[in-house]
Structure formats: structure tokens, C-alpha cells
Amino acid sequence: MxxxxxxxxxxxxxxxxxxxxxxxxxxxxxxxxxxxxxxxxxxxxxxxxxxxxxxxxxxxxxxxxxxxxxxxxxxxxxxxxxxxxxxxxxxxxxxxxxxxxxxxxxxxxxxxxxxxxxxxxxxxxxxxxxxxxxxxxxxxxxGAQWDSRFAVPFIKAQAGGKAKVGFVAQNIPVSQAEMEFAEKLAREQGLETLPVVVVPGGSADFTPFAAKLKDGGADWVLSWAPWPLEIGVFEALARIGWTGRYVTYAHQPAQDDLARLKSPNLFAFGGNALFTExxxxxxxxxxxxxxxxxxxxxxxxxxxxxxxxxxxxxxxxxxxxxxxxxxxxxxxxxxxxxxxxxxxxxxxxxxxxxxxxxYKVYRWDTGSRAVVPVGGWTRLDVK
Structure with missing residues (x-):
């Protein structure tokens, strides 16, 4: 020190x-x-x-x-x-x-x-x-809760109002509380939910946690945690053959990993405009x-x-x-x-x-072979 x-x-x-x-x-x-x-x-x-x-x-x-x-x-x-x-x-x-x-x-x-x-x-x-x-x-x-207030309605809209949603958190209070809030919000909005999957920080293998989501029948997964865990669980899901859609907060490495993975099923949302723009x-x-x-x-x-x-x-x-x-x-x-x-x-x-x-959402577009926005900015009034 x-x-x-x-x-x-x-x-x-x-x-x-x-x-x-x-x-x-x-x-x-x-x-x-x-x-x-x-x-x-x-x-x-x-x-x-x-x-x-x-x-x-x-x-x-x-x-x-x-x-x-x-x-x-x-x-x-x-x-x-x-x-x-x-x-x-x-x-x-x-x-x-x-x-x-x-x-x-x-x-x-x-x-x-x-x-x-x-x-x-x-x-x-x-x-x-x-x-x-x-x-x-x-x-x-x-910010806690406001991010979920954007992400859950986004999932509902993309899924046409019907989906089974899984949630991934790290074993730290702020991440767990956010995903518990998101699960409750999703149920209130008429979506079917799975219990929050809590992943220990520093986990070397995300496969067991990914398997819980796949075996539970998740169509969509929302993760709100440090980026290595967010993206690690998505990659583990892809390796075991899951074909659903994954939504996660766009921390700093997001644009790099969206371009690296080239998966149209990975959505990264956030409050900053990516430098790809x-x-x-x-x-x-x-x-x-x-x-x-x-x-x-x-x-x-x-x-x-x-x-x-x-x-x-x-x-x-x-x-x-x-x-x-x-x-x-x-x-x-x-x-x-x-x-x-x-x-x-x-x-x-x-x-x-x-x-x-x-908030703005980004994903990989297979047609243009680039990271692109999914629509424009969405505004939430904070009261």
C-alpha cells in the first residue's frame, strides 16, 4: 500500500x-x-x-x-x-x-x-x-434496477411477449440483488422465469452453470455481472449447443467480444455508445x-x-x-x-x-459482418 x-x-x-x-x-x-x-x-x-x-x-x-x-x-x-x-x-x-x-x-x-x-x-x-x-x-x-427496467421489457418485446428467461449473477450482493429484481420484474410482466443462477467469482469452468440454464429450458438469458463472467457463461452455453438468446450489460470489452464471437444471438446493452459507431x-x-x-x-x-x-x-x-x-x-x-x-x-x-x-443495444450483424445497434436510444425517466 x-x-x-x-x-x-x-x-x-x-x-x-x-x-x-x-x-x-x-x-x-x-x-x-x-x-x-x-x-x-x-x-x-x-x-x-x-x-x-x-x-x-x-x-x-x-x-x-x-x-x-x-x-x-x-x-x-x-x-x-x-x-x-x-x-x-x-x-x-x-x-x-x-x-x-x-x-x-x-x-x-x-x-x-x-x-x-x-x-x-x-x-x-x-x-x-x-x-x-x-x-x-x-x-x-x-445502475442497479434501472438496467433491469430496460433489459426485461427489451427481452419481452424481442420475444413477442412469451419466453422462458434465465438469469445469471456473480456471488456478490449487488449482482445477485439485481438479477433477483429482474426475475421478479419479468414475472410481473408475464414472462416465465427460472431461478437466478449464481456463479462464484473466479470460476474456471462455467459449463455447470450453463447446463442449469439449458436444462431448465431457457429461451433467453439475462446476465448482469462483471464482464468475464457475463461472456464466460454465454460461451459455455454455445459450447453445449444452446441456441437461445443472451442479453448482457455492455462493459468495456463488449465491442471486442461481439466482433470476436460473431454471434447474432448475443445482445449487449448499455449506456455508452460503442466506438464501433x-x-x-x-x-x-x-x-x-x-x-x-x-x-x-x-x-x-x-x-x-x-x-x-x-x-x-x-x-x-x-x-x-x-x-x-x-x-x-x-x-x-x-x-x-x-x-x-x-x-x-x-x-x-x-x-x-x-x-x-x-440505453442502446448492440449485436453482431451477419449481413454487414459488423457490430451494429439494435435500434436507437431508449429513454427511461428516473424518478
Whole structure:
């Protein structure tokens, strides 16, 4: 831990070299730079580095640089707690980009020190939903229950109103709770359901879990979990001859695996536009991060959007910007995501998630031999 904090502090020294710490907006970021979840969350670390280096090179915000203190929590609660205590010594905001077990210690410290906490890569906690906790904010594209509120009606529509649906979760509370919610929602909407299949994290063989779904007669399967598990169960189903349709959340690797597997039966839905659409903002990000990261550019989107939100909040907060003033300012942001999402991220005093959630579905099209959208953006009003 000490080594990671030293590295983070050394990075800060070079990141804001032209200015003294007292002249900077000081931000703490607890992120899984290493550890089992690093492949998903470490890209947010790179996104913040690139994004705010550009800001600082252009003169900073309101004439002041943004100083980011990074701490590697490896997805471990104890390390996240240590990061939070370190950050509490003078930061005006803590950013989290890590797995859900790190949430509680960060929330505890944020509450104790009255520091706003921005989730910018991990699943949005319920505290960001209406009625929102005054210190908890979330820019991440995926959110508990709202994702299922989109996915279940999508399955029903695609299936013509009649289907037997299976559900796949990882053995972590947030994933299991989401799939239990989705199963209940599916039953309420008249679909036949199978019990949620819970898969231990780190499983080397997904075949036994896939067999439960196939033997149960599932026509459709919905999975909401870390990507390796989501895609692992689908591939296991394909190997044992299942011919149904599989719907899963489109985490960062989705577009790569959709193209690799070339299966028209695999649907990936999400809140971010895939880089296969080659939008101007996609090209801008690709250019900005070239040579600055070992990750594919599309892996950096969650961190990039989070940084966009933070930039606007700091500009609106002005100078000086205290943690109390920043918390109040965050509750007023309206950020144009420039096509990365289906619409703006807008927060209010009691809604720190978004006023409207947008979803788009992608699949492999055998005719065009490309990953394509299945329709346009679908909007859900968040109340």
C-alpha cells in the first residue's frame, strides 16, 4: 500500500508541476489500478490522467490546476479505507472507480468528513438515486434496477411477449440483488422465469452453470455481472449447443467480444455508445489517449465521462471552492456528453444519478459482418 501511495504522490508532483498545492483544486481518487478487477477499473485512472493533463496544460480551471491524488485500492475495502483517510487531509472531492466492496469505507469517511463522493466507474449505489444522499453522486453508465427496467421489457418485446428467461449473477450482493429484481420484474410482466443462477467469482469452468440454464429450458438469458463472467457463461452455453438468446450489460470489452464471437444471438446493452459507431467524440478520445495508455481507447469512456462532470462542477464552483460548495454545485450540473451517452447527465438536489437514463443495444450483424445497434436510444425517466 505504501508503495502505491508513494507512486501516487510522485505522480501528483509531476501532474501539477507549475503550481503550488495551495493553489490547486485537490481531488482524491481511489481506484483498482492493480488487482483482479484492474482490467475494468484501471482505465479510469488513465482517463483522469489524460483528461486533466490537457486541462492543466491549457491553464487549468478558473486559473488553477487540478491536482489528483491517486491511491490503488486493488478492489480491497481495507485499502480503500486507507485511501479515504489519506484523502480526507485536504481534498474537496473523492472519486471512486473500483468494485462495490470498496464503497462502504469510502462512504463512511465521506460522511464523517463531509466530503462529496463521486462514483465514476463502478456501479451506481442506491444512495445516488432519488432521494439522493447529499454527498453521493454517480456518473457511471450502469445502475442497479434501472438496467433491469430496460433489459426485461427489451427481452419481452424481442420475444413477442412469451419466453422462458434465465438469469445469471456473480456471488456478490449487488449482482445477485439485481438479477433477483429482474426475475421478479419479468414475472410481473408475464414472462416465465427460472431461478437466478449464481456463479462464484473466479470460476474456471462455467459449463455447470450453463447446463442449469439449458436444462431448465431457457429461451433467453439475462446476465448482469462483471464482464468475464457475463461472456464466460454465454460461451459455455454455445459450447453445449444452446441456441437461445443472451442479453448482457455492455462493459468495456463488449465491442471486442461481439466482433470476436460473431454471434447474432448475443445482445449487449448499455449506456455508452460503442466506438464501433466512430462518432467525432470517439475520434477525439482516441487521439487524446494515443501513447498515454495500454488500454484500448473505448475502455476509458467511464472515466472520461466522470472527468467531464468534474470539470464542469469545478468551473461552476469557481475559486476558492470548498468541499461544501462543491457538493452544492454538483447537484446543479448538466453535462453534454457529446454522443458518448444518449443525453446529458443532469443532477438535482434529490437526484444524483440522472434525470433520464438512456440505453442502446448492440449485436453482431451477419449481413454487414459488423457490430451494429439494435435500434436507437431508449429513454427511461428516473424518478
Amino acid at each position: 505504501a508503495r502505491h501511495l508513494v507512486l501516487a504522490l510522485l505522480f501528483v508532483a509531476t501532474f501539477v508541476a507549475p503550481a503550488q498545492a495551495a493553489d490547486a483544486y485537490r481531488i482524491g481518487m481511489s481506484v483498482a489500478i492493480t488487482g483482479p478487477a484492474a482490467g475494468i477499473y484501471a482505465p479510469a485512472f488513465d482517463a483522469y490522467k489524460v483528461y486533466f493533463k490537457r486541462i492543466n496544460d491549457a491553464g487549468g480551471i478558473n486559473g488553477h490546476p487540478v491536482e489528483i491524488m491517486f491511491g490503488d485500492d486493488r478492489g480491497e475495502p481495507s485499502r480503500a479505507a486507507a485511501n479515504a483517510k489519506k484523502f480526507a487531509e485536504g481534498v474537496i472531492l473523492i472519486v471512486n472507480a473500483s468494485i462495490s466492496p470498496t464503497y462502504k469505507p469510502l462512504m463512511t469517511e465521506a460522511e464523517a468528513e463531509k466530503i462529496p463522493l463521486l462514483f465514476g466507474g463502478g456501479v451506481c449505489p442506491k444512495e445516488a438515486f432519488p432521494p439522493a444522499h447529499p454527498l453521493i453522486f454517480c456518473s457511471t453508465s450502469f 466512430a462518432l467525432p467524440i470517439h475520434k477525439e478520445i482516441e487521439s487524446a489517449v494515443k501513447g498515454q495508455t495500454s488500454h484500448p481507447p473505448h475502455y476509458l469512456v467511464e472515466g472520461w465521462v466522470s472527468a467531464m462532470v468534474l470539470e464542469q462542477a469545478l468551473r461552476k464552483c469557481g475559486w476558492p471552492c470548498s468541499k461544501d460548495k462543491l457538493a452544492q454545485t454538483l447537484a446543479t450540473v448538466s453535462v453534454d456528453t457529446r454522443g458518448l451517452r444518449g443525453g446529458a447527465i443532469e443532477w438535482t438536489a434529490d437526484n444524483h444519478y440522472r434525470q433520464r437514463a438512456y
